[in-house]
Amino acid sequence: MEISELKTLISLVETGSVTATARELNRVPSAITSRIQQLEDHLGIPLFYREKKRLIVTSKALELYEYACQIVKLVNTAELNIKTNCPGGKFRIGALESIAATRLPLPLTKLYEGVPNIELELITGIRDTLYNALINGQHDAILIGDAPFDEKLERVTAFEEELIIIASKNHTEIKKPHDIKSSNILVFREGCSYRDRLLNWYHSFNSYPKRVTEVTSYHAILGSVAAGMGIGIVPKIMFDQFSNKHLLSKHAIEGPLGQIKIELIWKKGWLSANIIALQSILAYQKYPKIE
Structure with a gap:
């Protein structure tokens, strides 16, 4: 017809x-x-x-x-x-799980309010998985940290995250790997920017964890650390929003490893009205560095 x-x-x-x-x-x-x-x-x-x-x-x-x-x-x-070139229709966003859980609910609500006919697809994953999906055309834009430089991509900083080490409730202060009582770290699989930063923190002290346990969610990390199974690294905002944070202790990561920029990234030449709309909302929110 x-x-x-x-x-x-x-x-x-x-x-x-x-x-x-x-x-x-x-x-x-x-x-x-x-x-x-x-x-x-x-x-x-x-x-x-x-x-x-x-x-x-x-x-x-x-x-x-x-x-x-x-x-x-x-x-x-x-x-x-x-x-x-008005915003609307399908919009495929890839984001770190921590970002999707803590940072995106308000901006995406604003996006829906401003563009009622938009069809959002939000996919979570680790840095490398999301990066490769963007390159392969499976996402329109992604929100990740420590993305590799690629001249085929364009990016803007969305906000900054403070990363912290978490340990069991009564753990003594952690300033270097020698201070950690457990030999186990709980992290995502290889390709996770936060995992890389924790291991780089160990390397900065010429050290390496004896055991690396891979988990699939931040709730698993938070719950396992609270149970005394090891230590982990999470954005401070996730710790602040964790309902059982009284079962944990938090420890600052000194220096640049403790601060990470989360960037909104898209393919060069593929700046759509949907990306512009999301970018303007993120800029309006003016996410500060978390203290």
């Missing part, structure tokens, strides 16, 4: 007249009759009964009319969005 045929059907149902439809669509009456006949031939059913010069709408025509209205409206919306 062609869009022109559906528009003709819509007009015929609404006007009930070939002449009125021809006038509305700026066509000759014979062209209107021809389009409807082609549509009927394609479907294999009559859409209108002819009684002298009158057209009587069938139940199937009314059913198709409802679909046609939706289809034409969708096509018109798509054309408008593409031509005017």
Whole structure:
């Protein structure tokens, strides 16, 4: 079925007249009759009964009319969005789990309020997974830290995170690896920027953890550390929002390893209206460095 045929059907149902439809669509009456006949031939059913010069709408025509209205409206919306580059439609965002849980709820709510017809897809993962997905065209934009430099990408800083080491409740102060009682660290799999930073912190003291346990969520890290299974690294905001933080102790990471910039990143030349809209909201929020 062609869009022109559906528009003709819509007009015929609404006007009930070939002449009125021809006038509305700026066509000759014979062209209107021809389009409807082609549509009927394609479907294999009559859409209108002819009684002298009158057209009587069938139940199937009314059913198709409802679909046609939706289809034409969708096509018109798509054309408008593409031509005017207005935000809307599908928007695929990749983000670190910690960012999705703590930083994005408010901005995405604002985005929905400002762009009601947007269709958000939020996918969480670790840095390397999200980065590769962006390169492969699976995401429109990502929010990660410590992204490798790539001239094919564009980026802006969204906000800064303070990273901290967490340990069990009564753990003594941690300033260097020698102060840690447990030989186990709880981290995400390789490719996680926070894991890299914790291991680099160990390396800065010419040390290395005896055991690395990989987990799949920050709730697992927080809960396992609270149970005394080892130490971990998390953004301070996640610790602050953890309901059982009274079971943990927090320890600052001195120097640049304890501060990480989270960037909004997209492919060069692919700056869409959706990315601009999200970028403006993030800038408006003015996320400060967490103290």
